[in-house]
Amino acid sequence: MRLHGKTAVVTAASKGLGKGIALKFAQEGARLVIASRNEANIQATAEEIRNQTKAEVIALAVDVARKEDIDQLVHTVQANFGALDILVNNAGGPPAGSFLDFDDEAWQNAFNLNLMSVVRVTRGLLPLMMKQKSGRIINITSGGVKQPIPNLILSNAIRAAVNGVSKTLATELAPYGILVNNLAPGRIDTDRVRELDQITASKTGASIEQVKGTWTQQIPLGRYGEVEEFANVALFLASDESSYITGQIYVVDGGLLKAY
Numbered sequence: 001m002r003l004h005g006k007t008a009v010v011t012a013a014s015k016g017l018g019k020g021i022a023l024k025f026a027q028e029g030a031r032l033v034i035a036s037r038n039e040a041n042i043q044a045t046a047e048e049i050r051n052q053t054k055a056e057v058i059a060l061a062v063d064v065a066r067k068e069d070i071d072q073l074v075h076t077v078q079a080n081f082g083a084l085d086i087l088v089n090n091a092g093g094p095p096a097g098s099f100l101d102f103d104d105e106a107w108q109n110a111f112n113l114n115l116m117s118v119v120r121v122t123r124g125l126l127p128l129m130m131k132q133k134s135g136r137i138i139n140i141t142s143g144g145v146k147q148p149i150p151n152l153i154l155s156n157a158i159r160a161a162v163n164g165v166s167k168t169l170a171t172e173l174a175p176y177g178i179l180v181n182n183l184a185p186g187r188i189d190t191d192r193v194r195e196l197d198q199i200t201a202s203k204t205g206a207s208i209e210q211v212k213g214t215w216t217q218q219i220p221l222g223r224y225g226e227v228e229e230f231a232n233v234a235l236f237l238a239s240d241e242s243s244y245i246t247g248q249i250y251v252v253d254g255g256l257l258k259a260y
């Protein structure tokens with residue numbers, strides 16, 4: 001029980017990486033507020049986690065791209081927990097495509113979804129960490145922050161800004177005992193990655209298996225990662241064991257990126 005008695009918020013948690021992290025935190029004793037856009041899906045996930053772990057899980061329909069929804073999330077956390085130990089900023093991924101595919105509106109949407117969500121949720125919940133002089137903020141980004149991923153220009157561009165925010169915040173919040181780190185997935189087996197592989201398959205005329213094969217050939221560990229393998233790293237960053245780590249990017253990609 002490495003998170004016994006801790007409170008945690010995980011956004012975009014009805015499936016995929018967010019759900020895996022929420023489940024892992026609940027298994028380790030945390031009380032949770034989880035959120036995603038679809039009310040039925042997030043309630044079903046909360047019920048599943050409660051059944052598996054007996055943890056206290058509050059679920060909320062929140063679109064993290066919308067300020068009003070985030071205000072509601074902050075209000076719920078304040079009203080139910082009064083204090084916050086762990087915040088995982090996660091969101092859906094922006095659409096795939098290259099430079100000429102996107103107009104101003106698409107860029108603005110990606111900005112709201114993947115950068116302003118981090119800014120607004122963190123700003124709203126930070127006072128609950130600052131007053132207790134401790135906390136962990138974990139932002140889910142992408143391996144694209146180290147090496148741009150083809151056909152994902154919105155993600156490659158906007159997530160770089162999240163690096164800037166979190167590295168700066170790590171310094172600003174250190175005096176409050178709040179640690180800020182980013183987790184960057186490579187190819188973890190979720191719906192998002194399956195959809196991206198499907199898009200590449202449709203674009204190139206290859207089969208999904210061929211697309212996946214091309215990726216796994218580049219991954220030294222020879223496979224996509226499991227959600228739990230990713231959640232294990234989030235658990236480490238959320239736990240007391242990461243007490244001397246802040247301002248870092250943890251890439252979880254089976255060795256995919258070749259840069260130092």
Ligand SMILES: NC(=O)c1ccc[n+]([C@@H]2O[C@H](COP(=O)([O-])OP(=O)(O)OC[C@H]3O[C@@H](n4cnc5c(N)ncnc54)[C@H](OP(=O)(O)O)[C@@H]3O)[C@@H](O)[C@H]2O)c1
Pocket residue numbers: 011012013014015016017018035036037038039041042062063064065090091092093094113140141142143185186187188189190191192193
């Ligand atoms: N899986 C990987 O290997 C990988 C690699 C690189 C980057 N990433 C990034 O990591 C993040 C999570 O990816 P994933 O693979 O877990 O995706 P996923 O399996 O598609 O799950 C996405 C989750 O985000 C929620 N969501 C989407 N838009 C939202 C919004 N505007 N507000 C609140 N919740 C929202 C979805 O629920 P609702 O539909 O109910 O909102 C769902 O729970 C994404 O940003 C993705 O681009 C993932």
